[in-house]
Amino acid sequence: MSTVKPTRTGDREAGEGGSAYHHGNLREELVEQALKLAEEGGLSAVSVRAAARLAGVSPAAPFRHFPDKMTLMTAVAEEAMRRFRAEIALALAQEVADDPMLRIRAIGRAYLDWARRNPTHFEIISSRRSIDFEGSPSLGRENAEIQAQIEALLLEAAQRGLLRCNDRHLIQIAARALVYGLARMLVDGHFPSWQVADAEIEGTMAKVLDLFVDGLVKERAAS
Amino acid sequence: MSTVKPTRTGDREAGEGGSAYHHGNLREELVEQALKLAEEGGLSAVSVRAAARLAGVSPAAPFRHFPDKMTLMTAVAEEAMRRFRAEIALALAQEVADDPMLRIRAIGRAYLDWARRNPTHFEIISSRRSIDFEGSPSLGRENAEIQAQIEALLLEAAQRGLLRCNDRHLIQIAARALVYGLARMLVDGHFPSWQVADAEIEGTMAKVLDLFVDGLVKERAAS
DNA sequence: AATGAATGTAATCGATGATTACATGATTGT
DNA sequence: ACAATCATGTAATCATCGATTACATTCATT
Numbered sequence: 242m243s244t245v246k247p248t249r250t251g252d253r254e255a256g257e258g259g260s261a262y263h264h265g266n267l268r269e270e271l272v273e274q275a276l277k278l279a280e281e282g283g284l285s286a287v288s289v290r291a292a293a294r295l296a297g298v299s300p301a302a303p304f305r306h307f308p309d310k311m312t313l314m315t316a317v318a319e320e321a322m323r324r325f326r327a328e329i330a331l332a333l334a335q336e337v338a339d340d341p342m343l344r345i346r347a348i349g350r351a352y353l354d355w356a357r358r359n360p361t362h363f364e365i366i367s368s369r370r371s372i373d374f375e376g377s378p379s380l381g382r383e384n385a386e387i388q389a390q391i392e393a394l395l396l397e398a399a400q401r402g403l404l405r406c407n408d409r410h411l412i413q414i415a416a417r418a419l420v421y422g423l424a425r426m427l428v429d430g431h432f433p434s435w436q437v438a439d440a441e442i443e444g445t446m447a448k449v450l451d452l453f454v455d456g457l458v459k460e461r462a463a464s
Numbered sequence: 465m466s467t468v469k470p471t472r473t474g475d476r477e478a479g480e481g482g483s484a485y486h487h488g489n490l491r492e493e494l495v496e497q498a499l500k501l502a503e504e505g506g507l508s509a510v511s512v513r514a515a516a517r518l519a520g521v522s523p524a525a526p527f528r529h530f531p532d533k534m535t536l537m538t539a540v541a542e543e544a545m546r547r548f549r550a551e552i553a554l555a556l557a558q559e560v561a562d563d564p565m566l567r568i569r570a571i572g573r574a575y576l577d578w579a580r581r582n583p584t585h586f587e588i589i590s591s592r593r594s595i596d597f598e599g600s601p602s603l604g605r606e607n608a609e610i611q612a613q614i615e616a617l618l619l620e621a622a623q624r625g626l627l628r629c630n631d632r633h634l635i636q637i638a639a640r641a642l643v644y645g646l647a648r649m650l651v652d653g654h655f656p657s658w659q660v661a662d663a664e665i666e667g668t669m670a671k672v673l674d675l676f677v678d679g680l681v682k683e684r685a686a687s
Numbered sequence: 688a689a690t691g692a693a694t695g696t697a698a699t700c701g702a703t704g705a706t707t708a709c710a711t712g713a714t715t716g717t
Numbered sequence: 718a719c720a721a722t723c724a725t726g727t728a729a730t731c732a733t734c735g736a737t738t739a740c741a742t743t744c745a746t747t
Binding site: 284368369370381388419420423426430436448456457 | 506507508590591592593597598604607608611628629631633634635636637638640641642643644645646648649652653654656657658659660668671672675676678679680683
């Protein structure tokens with residue numbers, strides 16, 4: 242009547258106001274709390290029960306909204322992917338350069354930056370065991386959109402004769418493998434084995450990205 | 465008395481022969497069974513209890529040999545790493561080419577090949593959450609030896625003027641990021657999102673590797 | 688208001704990692 | 718040969734987790 246959505250009791254964000262049997266927004270609250278758990282304690286800290294606890298609800302309550310843990314994690318991944326995509330889109334919008342390879346590099350940097358700042362969220366969207374990627378249209382769509390953006394940039398680069406290799410699909414897989422490998426080396430804690438200190442990680446990843454992109458383009462005039 | 469090793473009851477490989485209270489070789493048996501569990505059911509199928517079950521021993525027995533699960537998994541990782549290294553060494557020994565970049569590519573192929581055939585074992589040695597990498601001299605040493613081999617090859621390549629970039633450490637990180645990314649994309653099941661069928665994976669990975677290595681070398685003469 | 692669907696609770700199950708007290712048997716010193 | 722000692726395995730138990738079932742409560746619609 243007074244609230245916008247007729248199907249909801251009302252916002253209980255403050256936590257203690259209204260009558261407490263029906264939460265009113267449990268589904269989204271659980272996703273949010275799961276994201277928080279992931280941030281603070283890593284992937285292993287995310288449990289259905291812990292999310293329920295944080296939401297102030299019984300251990301069985303989440304199963305009214307998600308048939309199993311994987312479905313909850315998939316919803317978490319969808320939210321994380323939404324943020325990931327938004328940040329990539331922002332970086333691309335801020336890259337004023339006309340050079341398509343520079344724009345691809347900007348995407349790569351945004352990718353690595355987000356993974357560095359949200360390691361567990363990155364892990365969640367990358368996993369195919371804790372989430373049902375195939376079963377989520379949202380995840381598939383967002384992923385395909387990133388691919389399409391890069392494909393367009395590669396096509397432009399090819400038309401300008403910048404590329405050393407004609408197989409753009411292969412280039413794209415290579416590019417993704419490189420940034421995915423870097424990001425996973427980071428979240429998996431491999432850099433200490435490479436004598437790369439934490440403070441150097443960002444710079445190292447940027448230089449590796451440059452090295453790779455330079456290797457893609459046809460012989461540059463000079464340097 | 466009759467057996468070779470005086471400190472052991474004797475081989476109980478067959479399973480039912482001798483007196484059964486003391487297993488005689490539990491530690492190694494547990495590692496072996498854990499490897500088997502990993503092969504057959506993935507990382508999540510590996511549990512201390514399951515390994516104990518397969519070894520025909522009580523759920524608490526493993527904790528006499530490993531203080532916690534992570535220590536068991538670290539021992540598993542050490543055995544997996546040993547096999548991994550052996551296969552890389554074999555591939556390198558079989559590569560007759562004198563070209564250091566071809567030798568590096570051979571290492572990359574062996575790396576990817578092993579990961580493709582032993583996805584869960586690869587996952588275990590790559591993880592830094594289920595194992596204590598830093599706490600294992602064996603793991604650190606084997607990893608450092610691979611790095612040293614590649615460093616030597618890169619140095620040779622640099623001396624022959626083959627490299628486009630002088631920072632060999634950076635090249636090595638990039639190379640590792642690429643193969644690690646490819647291997648993890650495989651293990652994590654990303655290739656379906658890239659329209660790469662299972663049968664094409666091996667070839668695709670090889671081509672991506674070539675694309676990368678070609679990008680490292682100074683402008684080739686012709687095609 | 689009454690009814691039925693949506694949503695949350697309570698109780699319970701089986702599996703897991705881990706700990707403690709106890710049992711067994713092999714090793715070793717005399 | 719024998720007994721002390723230590724390594725190794727067992728039994729029992731705990732807390733946590735994912736999951737299910739039966740029941741309670743609230744909301745929306747009639």
